[in-house]
Amino acid sequence: NAGVMQNPRHLVRRRGQEARLRCSPMKGHSHVYWYRQLPEEGLKFMVYLQKENIIDESGMPKERFSAEFPKEGPSILRIQQVVRGDSAAYFCASSPTSGTYNEQFFGPGTRLTVL
């Protein structure tokens, strides 16, 4: 059973470009979470999605950021018009069910560098 997959692992963008980060959850998992980790800081919750639904986006910046988890295919975190402050590691995690005690399994992360 493959773990959570993320691609690309490293992404370099110039200011003003768009960044698309992909996350494929573990097989059998229908819940995806995105977290951002700035250098030498902790993990900050961004968004929680189920298939075709955004459940909680309270940690997502109101502008330039969007996320989706379509019926088919990976979850996508999209950052438009990137700025230097967007440089960070973006981790996604998946879990098999919502409710209590849901262990989240993390992907390897995408390290975004904005030049």
Added chain:
Amino acid sequence: GENVEQHPSTLSVQEGDSAVIKCTYSDSASNYFPWYKQELGKRPQLIIDIRSNVGEKKDQRIAVTLNKTAKHFSLHITETQPEDSAVYFCAAVRGTNAGKSTFGDGTTLTVKP
């Protein structure tokens, strides 16, 4: 919303000594408390977790305690080894708001041989 505070931010111990990391949380509805270990450049990996109906849990050299009344929980590592050196994160999850984990800011543990 939930707020998790983690202390200390850095911890250095001699190999074989014990290490203790403490976290407090604010939301009394949180009922699941995982601990993650993150090595440099790697993903966070779950090392132990505790549910709100349990006061203590142990797995070999690692143990976690939970005091729901005081809203704090702690990670205990005994007989530390150099390979325990990493950043450790605590988190609190609210069962009725499934999925959203609020993390502490992390503790950088260094085990000196």
